[in-house]
Amino acid sequence: MWTQDSALLLLLACCLWSAEAQGDKRQSIWDDPIKFKTKANDLCSMIITGNGEYTKLRVSCQSNKRSYWCEYVGKPHTCRSYNRNPRHYFVQMTWGLRKLQNACQAPRQIKPHMCRKATDDSQMVFASASFTRSPPEASSRTGARPQPRPAPTRATIRVRPRVKTTPRANPQPSAPPVESNAKRMAQQYCWRSLQGICSYFIGLFRN
Incomplete structure (x- = not known):
């Protein structure tokens, strides 16, 4: 016959086994990078790490001509949909990054579609990169290079030619008739x- 102590030990073992299984699942998500390609055919990978309350995302890209990286930090766990499927959260981020020439020229704040109704705490915020980012208006969405501004043109001032005025000769008094x-x-x-x-x-x- 099972005693009360034996039942408690069995229940505790089941809880520990369940928690360990969930921990292994969470760890496997973090250890498995998410890979994608950009519009410029750069091969990129996402590595997600947890740092206490914050989650850090590192995007690393490489091609035959260049290599670069950037990092985002946020609290995606504040979104309920993220807690149900964390990996899909970052997969949705790749949907926008792969449309760019440079994956690290994305907007400074990224909130995947699955968390669009969540607070701004759930979004990933740009933290650092291996290069100086250009203004988001120029290439955050399209990846296009900023067009150079035309040089200012000098205003031309038209000078009217001076007209020389000849002094009028005083009329000579007419001689009295002879x-x-x-x-x-x-x-x-x-x-x-x-x-x-x-x-x-x-x-x-x-x-």
């Missing part, structure tokens, strides 16, 4: 009342 010899002789030799008649006749004789 009196005819007949009129001048009439003024000298005739009375004033007869100067017009004298001038007329003197002009006839002179002509």
